[in-house]
Every structure is written in structure tokens, then in C-alpha cells.
Amino acid sequence: MTPRVRAPELPQNYPWFNTEKPLSLQNLRGRVVILDFWTYCCINCLHILPDLKYLEQKYKDSLTVIGVHSAKFDNEKEIENIRQAILRYDIEHPVLVDSGFQVWQNYAVCAWPTLMVIDPEGYVVNYVSGEGHRNLLEQVIEKLIHQHQEKGTINFQQLQLTLEKQQQPLITPLAFPGKVLATTVGLFIADSGHHRLVMSTANGEILNVIGSGQPGLRDGSFAETQFFAPQGMTFDSENQMLYVADTENHALRRVDLQHQVVETIAGTGKQSRNIHPYSGISAETALNSPWDLQKVENRLFIAMAGSHQIWEMNLENNIIKTYAGTGAEACVDGVLTESTFAQPSGITTDGKELYIADSEVSSIRGVGVVEPKLVRTVCGSSALFGFGDVDGQGADVRLQHCLGIEYAQNFLWIADTYNHKIKLVSPHTGNCQTILGNGAASLQDGQGKNSSFSEPSGLSVMGSNLYIADTNNHAIRHVDLNNLIVTTLHFPGLCAPNVCFPQ
Known part of the structure; x- marks a missing residue:
């Protein structure tokens, strides 16, 4: 039998966006969690954002997506630039700034984007790299919800978030002119x-x-x-x-x-x-x-x-x-x-x-x-x-x-x-x-x-x-x-x- 791998905890002392306070996997027990390792320059990372938005909305009472921003370019390490990217691409899930690739290394990630799936008991159960995996992720989420409903280990409730776009609405005459x-x-x-x-x-x-x-x-x-x-x-x-x-x-x-x-x-x-x-x-x-x-x-x-x-x-x-x-x-x-x-x-x-x-x-x-x-x-x-x-x-x-x-x-x-x-x-x-x-x-x-x-x-x-x-x-x-x-x-x-x- 393959041993189960406990998901490494997320740092609480790093910058977070789209949430009033840092999130921990311990406090998210009972929910399916997807960690999205991304960097905002990457076209492949941008391509999966609509898939994530679809999954977030469909499973809003049982799924939490957390973006883990692991910067490629020096400019992408700047906190304000990451905030602007979140606004530009209308990202509505929490984002953790992965300073120094610490979370990336903890999860042995090697490519942008990588999606890590964590079950309601806090174990890593699947991961995919690249784009075009929405159907597979949907199947994995459905299966996890069904399994943990039977075990009584799922907690159905919508997570309340404080979004950057609520604090900084795009009301300027021009917005991110390309x-x-x-x-x-x-x-x-x-x-x-x-x-x-x-x-x-x-x-x-x-x-x-x-x-x-x-x-x-x-x-x-x-x-x-x-x-x-x-x-x-x-x-x-x-x-x-x-x-x-x-x-x-x-x-x-x-x-x-x-x-x-x-x-x-x-x-x-x-x-x-x-x-x-x-x-x-x-x-x-x-x-x-x-x-x-x-x-x-x-x-x-x-x-x-x-x-x-x-x-x-x-x-x-x-x-x-x-x-x-x-x-x-x-x-x-x-x-x-x-x-x-x-x-x-x-x-x-x-x-x-x-x-x-x-x-x-x-x-x-x-x-x-x-x-x-x-x-x-x-x-x-x-x-x-x-x-x-x-x-x-x-x-x-x-x-x-x-x-x-x-x-x-x-x-x-x-x-x-x-x-x-x-x-x-x-x-x-x-x-x-x-x-x-x-x-x-x-x-x-x-x-x-x-x-x-x-x-x-x-x-x-x-x-x-x-x-x-x-x-x-x-x-x-x-x-x-x-x-x-x-x-x-x-x-x-x-x-x-x-x-x-x-x-």
C-alpha cells in the first residue's frame, strides 16, 4: 500500500492576498484544497485561471484554491507587482507569496503551473502540471467529496474572503492598457x-x-x-x-x-x-x-x-x-x-x-x-x-x-x-x-x-x-x-x- 503523504503546512509569516489573514491547511481540514503554483508572466499559468474560477464557483462550499506565487523574474518578486497582477487577471482566490521558493521546494514542484490536490484530511492525493486538466480535476474533486461524505470528514461551508478588487476597484479611466x-x-x-x-x-x-x-x-x-x-x-x-x-x-x-x-x-x-x-x-x-x-x-x-x-x-x-x-x-x-x-x-x-x-x-x-x-x-x-x-x-x-x-x-x-x-x-x-x-x-x-x-x-x-x-x-x-x-x-x-x- 502506498504511504499517504501529509501536505506540508503553509507559512503564516509570508504575504497573503485576497484574505484578511493567512490560511493554514490545519484550519482548512474538511475541505478539498488545490495549490496553484504560478508566476504572473507565464501564459500557461494565465490559461488555467478560467478553469480554476469554474471549479471555485462550482464547488464553493467544499473547495479552496490557493495560488502560490513562485516568481520567475526578479520583478515578479515585488509585492505590489503581484497585487497588480491579481487585479489585472481578476483572481478571486487567496494568493500566498512564496518568497524564496520555500513552498515550491516543500512540495517538490518543478514546473509552472503545477496544481497540487490536498484531500479534506490534509494529505496530498494528486498533482498535475501544465494546462488543460479541468476535467481531470473535476473528477478528482467529485471523488474526494463522495469519499469524505461517506467518512464524515468533509465540512460544507463557503469560505469568506476579502478580495483585493474590493479594496482597490478598477475605476480609473483606463485599466491595465496593454x-x-x-x-x-x-x-x-x-x-x-x-x-x-x-x-x-x-x-x-x-x-x-x-x-x-x-x-x-x-x-x-x-x-x-x-x-x-x-x-x-x-x-x-x-x-x-x-x-x-x-x-x-x-x-x-x-x-x-x-x-x-x-x-x-x-x-x-x-x-x-x-x-x-x-x-x-x-x-x-x-x-x-x-x-x-x-x-x-x-x-x-x-x-x-x-x-x-x-x-x-x-x-x-x-x-x-x-x-x-x-x-x-x-x-x-x-x-x-x-x-x-x-x-x-x-x-x-x-x-x-x-x-x-x-x-x-x-x-x-x-x-x-x-x-x-x-x-x-x-x-x-x-x-x-x-x-x-x-x-x-x-x-x-x-x-x-x-x-x-x-x-x-x-x-x-x-x-x-x-x-x-x-x-x-x-x-x-x-x-x-x-x-x-x-x-x-x-x-x-x-x-x-x-x-x-x-x-x-x-x-x-x-x-x-x-x-x-x-x-x-x-x-x-x-x-x-x-x-x-x-x-x-x-x-x-x-x-x-x-x-x-x-x-
């Missing part, structure tokens, strides 16, 4: 935390709010359409069409500015579990967390963060397919079919090459769109745990989870997200230099390195103007490239959904 796009017709902002798009003039006058502000997947007029945490955008000025990576809907959307309607052009609304290269009719093909877009002639190129690949959609025949990347999470250069990426989250182009912010390897990659179609690393460490904050040349450069990238005038502007800086990279030499930001996670206007940001994730250049989606500051920042002065844009009349009526 990307920004400057065009000839105005500024487009992915107001990701409010599940909508905002269109304004360059000085912040609101032209349109696209989306109801409620998460969902619904086509229709600007007022009734729904998005779910939209991110990157690209604009077709000739046809007045905006293309949107609707990330948590695993879909691509097209916004018709002339007729003021939104339609889904790719994706089924369900996440693809297939990481191997494939193709299909766009409306019938499941996608996996598209994070950013770039239009090149009649093709849309997609940074498909969830499957660690670059995809391509032909806008004439509506065929969508894998363009580069095997689906493995790594950094391998060479021919398109043998290359690998690691959560690509930003994409731009000079017309001959795509440039990718490859976030989990903290590197900038180049991908050919004309012959020879090869993948190369422009700068960065190329390793999953090779990150830092070092300016320099090529492989000597260290970035930290870069999410945004924009090509302009033979250079690449980089949102070095977890370093809270904006950097400039030469795609030809691989030279990388910090231009904006002092590295502090704060909001400060000023010139050059006297300014500060908090996890900037997107940027866009129009003429001598640089716009930055300063995500954790819930702000859009403007930079005059003539003098590098950073200012914060204001949007008079813009309100959070259900807070006030649009002006």
Missing part, C-alpha cells in the same frame, strides 16, 4: 482591463469607445460588441480597418471604422491545445492567446503567445496558419520550420523582416518575410532564465520580459517591461541602449532617464511622437522624440465602464 497604436486617424488604446478599445485624438480627446466594457465575445455595433482583454492592434488606413488581437477570446477581430461595427475574423472563441504547426479556414481554426498583430500587404502576422509561434493570416482567402516556430518554448534560430520562440508578445516590421519581443527569453528576434526566410536573435540572452538589465551589444544585452516593440527610422523601440524602461535597439548591429526610465516602478514625467514607468507593455511611433502603454500605471505616456520629454496623456470625459456616462 498596447497603443498611433495612426493618421487617431490613437487606438487597448484598454485591456476594461475589455474595450478607446480611440482618441493625439491630445486625448475621445473620438470613440469600442466595446461595452463587459468581457465576452460578441460582434456588432461599437456600443454592443464585447472583447476579453484585447492587446495588440494594426491599422489598414486604405480601408479604415483596425485589426485587434482579442487575447483572452483567442480570436482576431476587425473594427470597421466607417460602418462602426466589429466582426470576428479568426478563431472560434476556444483556446487551441494544438502546439504543432497547422493551418485552416480562419473562422474555423482555434487560436492560442494572440498577443500582437502586424499587417504586411494582404497578410496579418500574429505573435501567438500561447503556442510560442508566429502565425500568418491571408486576408484575401482567409486561410490562417503557423508561419514560424515548432511550438516548443525555447530560442532556436534558423529556418522557419525549425525555429522556436518563448511567448512572443510584440511584433513590428520594416517590410522585409518581422521583429519580435520574445518575452520569456527576454530577447529581440528577427523573422524574415522575404527570402531568405530565416529566424535570428538580434539581442538578448536567448535563455529562458537569462534576464537582467544590461545595455550593450547582441548576446551581451540583458532585458527582462520585454513585451512591446516598434520599428521606426531604422531602429527598434523596446518596452523592456519588467525593467520599467524604454530602450532603443539597432536591428543591424544588435546594439541596445536605455533611453527612457530610471528603472523604478512609478509614474514620473520628465526627460529621458529622469522619467519612470511601471511595466510598460506597448508602444507606437507617429512622426516625432512616441506613445507608450504604461500598463500598471493605467496610463498612456507621450514622448517628444525631439527632446525626450515624457508627459502623461489625460482623457477628459473617459470613465471606467459603469462608473459614469460617456461625455
Whole structure:
């Protein structure tokens, strides 16, 4: 008979979120407990949050989910950054900050995400790593409830929690804006935390709010359409069409500015579990967390963060397919079919090459769109745990989870997200230099390195103007490239959904 393993107790002197006081397994006896070992940069960790929410709601009187945040990047160890991630991803279960990987080691965890199942008597009975295990977990929970009902060792009662979002509601005009796009017709902002798009003039006058502000997947007029945490955008000025990576809907959307309607052009609304290269009719093909877009002639190129690949959609025949990347999470250069990426989250182009912010390897990659179609690393460490904050040349450069990238005038502007800086990279030499930001996670206007940001994730250049989606500051920042002065844009009349009526 296999000996039963008692679950190691959780530390009481570490920071906890979404609860007034630390939780102990001793006090949770009589309940099924799932420990979710996660880190907030990880796309796989984000993918299982809807599964956990489903299980929490279905078994709210018998199941407690506890997130154990075991940070990968240095920036993710900061307490306030974890709090912001909890708000951004609407996490409603208690979260323990696993300082120094102590809980991770106690449970012999070796991968993000890992889910550890503890029975009502405090024993570890199962664990799974990776995503896509909702049905298995449901079966395990059902079996445990039945067994412990018979033994009289289950305690049915709902756990009362004090959520971070109750203490810090997202009522700012913008909430965690992920990307920004400057065009000839105005500024487009992915107001990701409010599940909508905002269109304004360059000085912040609101032209349109696209989306109801409620998460969902619904086509229709600007007022009734729904998005779910939209991110990157690209604009077709000739046809007045905006293309949107609707990330948590695993879909691509097209916004018709002339007729003021939104339609889904790719994706089924369900996440693809297939990481191997494939193709299909766009409306019938499941996608996996598209994070950013770039239009090149009649093709849309997609940074498909969830499957660690670059995809391509032909806008004439509506065929969508894998363009580069095997689906493995790594950094391998060479021919398109043998290359690998690691959560690509930003994409731009000079017309001959795509440039990718490859976030989990903290590197900038180049991908050919004309012959020879090869993948190369422009700068960065190329390793999953090779990150830092070092300016320099090529492989000597260290970035930290870069999410945004924009090509302009033979250079690449980089949102070095977890370093809270904006950097400039030469795609030809691989030279990388910090231009904006002092590295502090704060909001400060000023010139050059006297300014500060908090996890900037997107940027866009129009003429001598640089716009930055300063995500954790819930702000859009403007930079005059003539003098590098950073200012914060204001949007008079813009309100959070259900807070006030649009002006």
C-alpha cells in the first residue's frame, strides 16, 4: 500500500492576498484544497485561471484554491507587482507569496503551473502540471467529496474572503492598457482591463469607445460588441480597418471604422491545445492567446503567445496558419520550420523582416518575410532564465520580459517591461541602449532617464511622437522624440465602464 503523504503546512509569516489573514491547511481540514503554483508572466499559468474560477464557483462550499506565487523574474518578486497582477487577471482566490521558493521546494514542484490536490484530511492525493486538466480535476474533486461524505470528514461551508478588487476597484479611466497604436486617424488604446478599445485624438480627446466594457465575445455595433482583454492592434488606413488581437477570446477581430461595427475574423472563441504547426479556414481554426498583430500587404502576422509561434493570416482567402516556430518554448534560430520562440508578445516590421519581443527569453528576434526566410536573435540572452538589465551589444544585452516593440527610422523601440524602461535597439548591429526610465516602478514625467514607468507593455511611433502603454500605471505616456520629454496623456470625459456616462 502506498504511504499517504501529509501536505506540508503553509507559512503564516509570508504575504497573503485576497484574505484578511493567512490560511493554514490545519484550519482548512474538511475541505478539498488545490495549490496553484504560478508566476504572473507565464501564459500557461494565465490559461488555467478560467478553469480554476469554474471549479471555485462550482464547488464553493467544499473547495479552496490557493495560488502560490513562485516568481520567475526578479520583478515578479515585488509585492505590489503581484497585487497588480491579481487585479489585472481578476483572481478571486487567496494568493500566498512564496518568497524564496520555500513552498515550491516543500512540495517538490518543478514546473509552472503545477496544481497540487490536498484531500479534506490534509494529505496530498494528486498533482498535475501544465494546462488543460479541468476535467481531470473535476473528477478528482467529485471523488474526494463522495469519499469524505461517506467518512464524515468533509465540512460544507463557503469560505469568506476579502478580495483585493474590493479594496482597490478598477475605476480609473483606463485599466491595465496593454498596447497603443498611433495612426493618421487617431490613437487606438487597448484598454485591456476594461475589455474595450478607446480611440482618441493625439491630445486625448475621445473620438470613440469600442466595446461595452463587459468581457465576452460578441460582434456588432461599437456600443454592443464585447472583447476579453484585447492587446495588440494594426491599422489598414486604405480601408479604415483596425485589426485587434482579442487575447483572452483567442480570436482576431476587425473594427470597421466607417460602418462602426466589429466582426470576428479568426478563431472560434476556444483556446487551441494544438502546439504543432497547422493551418485552416480562419473562422474555423482555434487560436492560442494572440498577443500582437502586424499587417504586411494582404497578410496579418500574429505573435501567438500561447503556442510560442508566429502565425500568418491571408486576408484575401482567409486561410490562417503557423508561419514560424515548432511550438516548443525555447530560442532556436534558423529556418522557419525549425525555429522556436518563448511567448512572443510584440511584433513590428520594416517590410522585409518581422521583429519580435520574445518575452520569456527576454530577447529581440528577427523573422524574415522575404527570402531568405530565416529566424535570428538580434539581442538578448536567448535563455529562458537569462534576464537582467544590461545595455550593450547582441548576446551581451540583458532585458527582462520585454513585451512591446516598434520599428521606426531604422531602429527598434523596446518596452523592456519588467525593467520599467524604454530602450532603443539597432536591428543591424544588435546594439541596445536605455533611453527612457530610471528603472523604478512609478509614474514620473520628465526627460529621458529622469522619467519612470511601471511595466510598460506597448508602444507606437507617429512622426516625432512616441506613445507608450504604461500598463500598471493605467496610463498612456507621450514622448517628444525631439527632446525626450515624457508627459502623461489625460482623457477628459473617459470613465471606467459603469462608473459614469460617456461625455
